[in-house]
Amino acid sequence: MSSRAIVVERPGAHRLVTGPVPVPGPGEVLVRVAAAGICMSDREVYDGRRDAGYVRYPVTPGHEWSGTVEAVGEGVDRRLTGRRTVAEGFRNCGVCDRCREGETSLCAAGYDETGFTRPGAFADHLLVPARLLHPLDDAADLRSAALLEPAAVVAAAVRAAAPQPGERVAVVGTGTLGLLAVQLLARYSPAELTVVDPRTERAELAREFGATSVRTPETATDEHGRYDLALETAGAPATATAACALARRGGRVLLTGIFPPDATGIDPANLTLRQLTVRGVFGAPTAAWAFAVRAFTAGLLAPGPLISHEFPLEKYAEAVALVGGGGPGTGKVLLRP
Structure with missing residues (x-):
């Protein structure tokens, strides 16, 4: 054989x-x-x-x-x-x-x-x-x-972000990570769950997964500073900046994308003055894997x-x-x- x-x-x-x-x-x-x-x-x-x-x-x-x-x-x-x-x-x-x-x-x-x-x-x-x-x-x-591997990465980010019911949440990116994040975050009953991505053809799927609104980066500028939690999933040079801009003062930002070495745009002074909590997630620990598998088995992740x-x-x-x-x-x- x-x-x-x-x-x-x-x-x-x-x-x-x-x-x-x-x-x-x-x-x-x-x-x-x-x-x-x-x-x-x-x-x-x-x-x-x-x-x-x-x-x-x-x-x-x-x-x-x-x-x-x-x-x-x-x-x-x-x-x-x-x-x-x-x-x-x-x-x-x-x-x-x-x-x-x-x-x-x-x-x-x-x-x-x-x-x-x-x-x-x-x-x-x-x-x-x-x-x-x-x-x-x-x-x-x-x-x-x-x-389930990208789902485990998303689970690690969601667990680290500790979303609360009734919070305003934004997801930047509608790739695999972004749409899996929408599925999981929708289970926490957010007051708003907004997805930001230039690919408008992904909007319907995002809504099916639980998004309450879908914006392009251009139309999302009037949403800056509104969200308790912003989760970045795209890894493009502009998306980390966009996630930080969407977060309210004292808000939380989770970065899951892998950025190119020359990526710029995040202003440290802005993070300090707005008192943002920013955390990166790379891969997934064992507990996040177990979380993702349980969610998949229960039908909460599809x-x-x-x-x-x-x-x-x-x-x-x-x-x-x-x-x-x-x-x-x-x-x-x-x-x-």
Whole structure:
């Protein structure tokens, strides 16, 4: 029996390789991949635009995925075999001060993540530590579950923001993170839930997910200073500035986008004088993963409508080219091994 995988040898160069099915070592499980999402970070890996400290070539990308446990290694509960599952991407050490505090995405051992420094899920099979698994119900929709990684990032941001019922909330960006954030934030009964994005074609989906209004950046200027909480999800140079502008005096701003090194626009004096609380979120700790999986299982998160395209592994080049292309009909792109 063989197993296929996409390998990005270096920026702009990839191949589909075939080899033996990986064998799980002690503490590991072998997962048969059902679906894997492609995000902008994966496009950056392919284009060579990801910071050198956050990728190791050659690499099999794929950090957003779902699948079924096919085999377990020594020391792993054999009852996991056959379980549908997702898993955390960060290979945290579990013993440093940050990990012991529960902040596993801040592990002091350094950055190490499935799909960037370890082989990822753009493959038929994937090896992951069993301790990172979050098993799903037997009836879980694995197609939708492939989006639980971005959902966990959103869950980390929402938990950090601590929204309260009746607050005014703004979400900047209507990509995968933004629309998943709308779904979760709507469950906190905000007085207003406004989405800001130049892509007006995403407005209908945002409203279906719970947004009370949708604005373009130009029409949102009269909303500046109105929101108790502003959550930024786009990672564009202007979006962090926009989120800070939307927040009221003493308001809270959560940044989840990964910004280019030369991004500017946030005025520290403005943050001080308006007494804004600004926090960044990168990845998701274990508790946020558990939160996202519980919300998905309870039907509070429904990522399926975000998926617009599905491709086999053989069409990886076509699939990755869609991501970040700005096409109005492009939502989440999946590879389906």
